[in-house]
Amino acid sequence: MTNRHRLTSVETVEDDGAWLFTVRDQHDMNQEVILVPCEDGVTAWVNNCTHEPQRLYRDDIGVVMRDGGIVCPKHGSIFDACSGDCGNGPAAETTLLSVGITVEDGSVYLTDDAVDFLWEGGNSSDDDDDSGPSSTTHLTF
Ligand code: FES
Numbered sequence: 001m002t003n004r005h006r007l008t009s010v011e012t013v014e015d016d017g018a019w020l021f022t023v024r025d026q027h028d029m030n031q032e033v034i035l036v037p038c039e040d041g042v043t044a045w046v047n048n049c050t051h052e053p054q055r056l057y058r059d060d061i062g063v064v065m066r067d068g069g070i071v072c073p074k075h076g077s078i079f080d081a082c083s084g085d086c087g088n089g090p091a092a093e094t095t096l097l098s099v100g101i102t103v104e105d106g107s108v109y110l111t112d113d114a115v116d117f118l119w120e121g122g123n124s125s126d127d128d129d130d131s132g133p134s135s136t137t138h139l140t141f
Contacts, residue, residue, distance in 0.1 A: 005117040006107055006108070008107075010106050017036070017062055018034050018062050020032060021035075022119050023118055030118060032123050033045065036063060038080075042108050043098070045084055047122075048097070050095070056079075057122075068081055077091035079095075084096035100114075
Protein backbone atom coordinates (compact mmCIF):
# COMPACT_ATOMS: atom_id res chain seq x y z
CA MET A 1 0.00 0.00 0.00
CA THR A 2 1.30 3.42 -0.88
CA ASN A 3 1.57 6.16 1.68
CA ARG A 4 -0.23 9.21 0.44
CA HIS A 5 -0.24 12.31 2.57
CA ARG A 6 -1.18 15.75 1.28
CA LEU A 7 1.66 18.12 2.15
CA THR A 8 0.74 21.50 0.74
CA SER A 9 -0.14 23.24 -2.50
CA VAL A 10 2.16 23.91 -5.43
CA GLU A 11 1.23 27.58 -5.08
CA THR A 12 2.51 27.68 -1.49
CA VAL A 13 5.86 26.14 -2.50
CA GLU A 14 6.20 28.65 -5.33
CA ASP A 15 5.18 31.61 -3.18
CA ASP A 16 7.36 30.70 -0.19
CA GLY A 17 10.29 29.41 -2.25
CA ALA A 18 10.47 26.22 -0.16
CA TRP A 19 8.38 24.12 2.25
CA LEU A 20 9.95 22.19 5.10
CA PHE A 21 8.60 19.03 6.71
CA THR A 22 9.83 16.10 8.78
CA VAL A 23 9.51 12.37 8.11
CA ARG A 24 10.46 9.14 9.88
CA ASP A 25 12.75 7.05 7.69
CA GLN A 26 13.27 3.27 7.44
CA HIS A 27 15.90 3.38 10.17
CA ASP A 28 13.46 5.02 12.56
CA MET A 29 15.30 8.31 12.26
CA ASN A 30 13.67 11.68 11.78
CA GLN A 31 14.67 13.43 8.57
CA GLU A 32 13.90 16.93 7.37
CA VAL A 33 12.74 17.25 3.77
CA ILE A 34 12.37 20.34 1.59
CA LEU A 35 9.97 20.92 -1.24
CA VAL A 36 11.33 23.39 -3.76
CA PRO A 37 9.95 24.75 -7.02
CA CYS A 38 11.75 23.90 -10.24
CA GLU A 39 10.90 24.37 -13.89
CA ASP A 40 9.42 20.86 -14.00
CA GLY A 41 7.13 21.52 -11.03
CA VAL A 42 8.03 20.68 -7.44
CA THR A 43 10.76 18.38 -6.12
CA ALA A 44 11.53 16.97 -2.66
CA TRP A 45 15.02 16.55 -1.20
CA VAL A 46 16.42 15.48 2.15
CA ASN A 47 17.47 18.70 3.85
CA ASN A 48 21.17 17.90 3.97
CA CYS A 49 24.09 18.90 1.84
CA THR A 50 26.02 15.95 0.40
CA HIS A 51 29.37 17.45 1.38
CA GLU A 52 28.97 17.85 5.14
CA PRO A 53 26.08 17.62 7.61
CA GLN A 54 24.69 21.03 6.72
CA ARG A 55 21.01 21.89 6.42
CA LEU A 56 20.06 23.50 3.13
CA TYR A 57 16.94 25.10 4.63
CA ARG A 58 17.71 27.47 7.46
CA ASP A 59 15.03 28.77 9.77
CA ASP A 60 16.19 32.38 9.44
CA ILE A 61 16.44 32.57 5.64
CA GLY A 62 14.77 29.46 4.20
CA VAL A 63 16.34 28.04 1.04
CA VAL A 64 18.56 30.30 -1.04
CA MET A 65 17.98 29.67 -4.76
CA ARG A 66 20.16 30.92 -7.58
CA ASP A 67 19.69 30.23 -11.30
CA GLY A 68 17.31 27.37 -10.61
CA GLY A 69 19.60 25.82 -8.02
CA ILE A 70 19.65 25.31 -4.26
CA VAL A 71 22.64 27.05 -2.71
CA CYS A 72 24.35 25.34 0.23
CA PRO A 73 24.72 28.01 2.92
CA LYS A 74 28.05 26.65 4.15
CA HIS A 75 30.37 26.42 1.13
CA GLY A 76 28.14 27.60 -1.71
CA SER A 77 27.75 24.47 -3.82
CA ILE A 78 24.62 24.74 -5.98
CA PHE A 79 22.28 21.75 -6.54
CA ASP A 80 19.95 21.75 -9.53
CA ALA A 81 16.43 22.05 -8.09
CA CYS A 82 15.00 19.62 -10.67
CA SER A 83 17.65 16.87 -10.72
CA GLY A 84 19.41 17.39 -7.37
CA ASP A 85 22.75 17.23 -9.18
CA CYS A 86 25.65 19.40 -8.13
CA GLY A 87 28.33 20.49 -10.59
CA ASN A 88 30.41 22.87 -8.55
CA GLY A 89 32.20 23.53 -5.29
CA PRO A 90 33.05 20.91 -2.68
CA ALA A 91 29.84 18.93 -3.32
CA ALA A 92 30.50 18.59 -7.08
CA GLU A 93 29.56 15.26 -8.73
CA THR A 94 27.04 14.38 -6.02
CA THR A 95 23.25 14.36 -5.98
CA LEU A 96 20.84 15.23 -3.20
CA LEU A 97 18.78 12.38 -1.72
CA SER A 98 15.30 12.51 -3.19
CA VAL A 99 11.98 11.77 -1.53
CA GLY A 100 9.01 10.53 -3.55
CA ILE A 101 6.18 12.98 -4.08
CA THR A 102 3.29 13.29 -6.50
CA VAL A 103 1.75 16.50 -7.76
CA GLU A 104 -1.93 16.34 -8.59
CA ASP A 105 -4.53 19.06 -9.08
CA GLY A 106 -2.25 21.72 -7.62
CA SER A 107 -1.49 19.72 -4.47
CA VAL A 108 1.74 18.00 -3.42
CA TYR A 109 1.44 14.53 -1.86
CA LEU A 110 4.09 12.48 -0.10
CA THR A 111 4.03 9.09 -1.88
CA ASP A 112 7.28 7.52 -0.69
CA ASP A 113 6.80 4.14 0.96
CA ALA A 114 10.20 4.40 2.62
CA VAL A 115 9.16 7.26 4.90
CA ASP A 116 6.25 8.32 7.09
CA PHE A 117 5.08 11.90 7.42
CA LEU A 118 5.56 13.32 10.91
CA TRP A 119 4.85 17.05 10.80
CA GLU A 120 5.23 20.33 8.91
CA GLY A 121 8.40 22.19 9.82
CA GLY A 122 11.80 21.14 11.06
CA ASN A 123 12.97 18.44 13.41
CA SER A 124 14.03 20.71 16.27
CA SER A 125 11.98 20.16 19.41
CA ASP A 126 13.85 22.85 21.38
CA ASP A 127 11.19 25.48 20.71
CA ASP A 128 8.44 23.32 22.13
CA ASP A 129 10.39 22.56 25.27
CA ASP A 130 10.57 26.23 26.23
CA SER A 131 6.88 26.89 26.11
CA GLY A 132 5.50 25.19 29.19
CA PRO A 133 6.36 25.05 32.87
CA SER A 134 8.37 22.04 33.92
CA SER A 135 6.33 21.32 37.00
CA THR A 136 6.79 18.03 38.80
CA THR A 137 4.44 18.81 41.66
CA HIS A 138 2.36 15.72 40.98
CA LEU A 139 5.38 13.62 41.89
CA THR A 140 5.97 15.16 45.32
CA PHE A 141 4.51 13.91 48.58
S1 FES B 1 28.57 21.73 3.42
FE1 FES B 1 27.53 22.12 1.55
S2 FES B 1 29.11 22.54 0.15
FE2 FES B 1 30.13 22.12 2.02
